[in-house]
Amino acid sequence: MNWYKHNVLRRTLTVMMAVLMTIVFFSENVVIYAQPGSELVIDHEVSMRDLDERLGREPLSDETSPRVGSTSTVKKVGNLLDMTANTLNVKYDVTAIFADGKPVVYCRNKAEAEGVLWLLKRSYQVVGADIQSISFLEDVTIGDSKIEIANFGGFKTTKEMVSYIQHGGVEPKYYTVKEGDTIVGITEAHQMTMEELFVANPGMQTRKYLTVGQQVNVAIPRPLINVQTVENISYNETVDFEVIEEGTDTMFEGEKEVRIIGKKGKQTVAAQIHCINGVERDREILSETITEEPIAAVWRVGTKVAPPKKGTGVFDYPAEKYIVTSRFGVWRGRRRHTGIDLAMPIGTPVKAADGGVVLFAGNRTSYGRIVIIDHGARMSSFYAHCSELLVKPGDKVFKGQRIALSGNTGRSTGPHLHFEVRMDDVPLNPANYLEFN
Numbered sequence: 001m002n003w004y005k006h007n008v009l010r011r012t013l014t015v016m017m018a019v020l021m022t023i024v025f026f027s028e029n030v031v032i033y034a035q036p037g038s039e040l041v042i043d044h045e046v047s048m049r050d051l052d053e054r055l056g057r058e059p060l061s062d063e064t065s066p067r068v069g070s071t072s073t074v075k076k077v078g079n080l081l082d083m084t085a086n087t088l089n090v091k092y093d094v095t096a097i098f099a100d101g102k103p104v105v106y107c108r109n110k111a112e113a114e115g116v117l118w119l120l121k122r123s124y125q126v127v128g129a130d131i132q133s134i135s136f137l138e139d140v141t142i143g144d145s146k147i148e149i150a151n152f153g154g155f156k157t158t159k160e161m162v163s164y165i166q167h168g169g170v171e172p173k174y175y176t177v178k179e180g181d182t183i184v185g186i187t188e189a190h191q192m193t194m195e196e197l198f199v200a201n202p203g204m205q206t207r208k209y210l211t212v213g214q215q216v217n218v219a220i221p222r223p224l225i226n227v228q229t230v231e232n233i234s235y236n237e238t239v240d241f242e243v244i245e246e247g248t249d250t251m252f253e254g255e256k257e258v259r260i261i262g263k264k265g266k267q268t269v270a271a272q273i274h275c276i277n278g279v280e281r282d283r284e285i286l287s288e289t290i291t292e293e294p295i296a297a298v299w300r301v302g303t304k305v306a307p308p309k310k311g312t313g314v315f316d317y318p319a320e321k322y323i324v325t326s327r328f329g330v331w332r333g334r335r336r337h338t339g340i341d342l343a344m345p346i347g348t349p350v351k352a353a354d355g356g357v358v359l360f361a362g363n364r365t366s367y368g369r370i371v372i373i374d375h376g377a378r379m380s381s382f383y384a385h386c387s388e389l390l391v392k393p394g395d396k397v398f399k400g401q402r403i404a405l406s407g408n409t410g411r412s413t414g415p416h417l418h419f420e421v422r423m424d425d426v427p428l429n430p431a432n433y434l435e436f437n
């Protein structure tokens with residue numbers, strides 16, 4: 001409280017101070033009361049106006065103009081305050097927004113504080129949303145407070161105050177989205193939760209995707225006031241169809257055949273969503289109205305007990321119905337035919353001739369789509385020109401299991417299955433193992 005050390009004041013006031021314990025200082029028409037060793041007491045409304053001038057802002061209207069004396073001398077009072085503010089513990093009366101009793105931001109007056117809270121609530125309203133309620137999670141009040149001018153940076157604008165409340169004063173930190181980035185990847189790299197990322201980036205939750213070059217704020221926000229919104233929404237979605245399974249002993253367990261293809265239905269959903277700071281936390285379904293009924297699928301599923309998934313040493317036919325169109329060993333140009341050709345319509349189930357492990361399932365130029373099964377005991381079998389493969393390399397298969405659907409891929413002159421039996425990778429006549437009619 002060594003305010004009297006200040007040169008200007010010392011020159012003016014030393015004599016008076018020596019005489020009086022209380023100094024009454026008249027600066028033209030504005031009165032300032034000062035007591036040595038005590039806080040400088042300044043008329044509230046004068047100080048408000050002066051503060052505005054100090055901060056280079058438009059003074060507020062008549063409501064805050066000085067009550068005492070004339071307004072023409074405010075500039076001088078301002079100068080005096082500039083001189084004294086940093087040496088005296090001058091406190092100003094302001095309006096503050098409190099969250100759970102703690103001041104969050106300081107405003108010029110109550111109307112401005114109300115404006116800040118209004119804008120804060122409004123910033124989380126989605127355009128076109130049917131808002132049911134907007135409230136604060138904290139106990140938010142507007143009330144009187146005092147600030148020390150020496151430590152006060154100045155009033156923020158309404159927008160700045162709202163942003164400060166939303167981010168807790170945390171400066172945004174931007175990350176530029178690169179090719180292959182995901183929302184989960186970004187949150188992991190910056191040690192933030194998905195919710196924090198969504199709060200820091202309004203609108204991101206509903207968009208759900210990223211674009212290369214997009215600027216993402218990865219600074220974790222610390223909202224000083226949390227806004228809870230409840231809104232009603234309505235949207236269309238698909239309805240899953242039911243699957244009816246019909247058992248059949250013509251197929252092994254684990255095998256299935258689609259008899260009727262199911263079709264998804266459509267419905268309109270009315271829901272109430274609860275958001276905090278614009279991020280959805282809870283969704284309550286109010287009603288579901290079917291607009292298009294789903295059609296149930298019917299599957300035939302095998303009930304026959306499957307044999308063990310290993311070679312038995314005895315082969316079985318790779319298909320149920322076929323016509324032999326080319327036998328083993330016939331000349332094909334300069335080469336002999338390495339298997340037997342069994343003509344059948346495209347899509348006919350192809351079965352493993354014996355149990356074993358799938359060695360290969362994929363494309364081989366002249367064979368087209370092919371499955372090769374290792375049966376152990378140096379034996380293997382080939383199923384070529386398929387349209388669809390139902391197994392993958394490494395799969396264990398049992399004798400009779402559907403491994404592919406027949407086709408006409410690769411070097412093939414019509415829909416058929418090219419079947420080979422090999423020992424030590426040397427093609428043998430399949431007719432030695434099975435009787436092909």
Ligand SMILES: [Zn+2]
Binds near residue numbers: 326337339340341
């Ligand atoms: Zn062939």
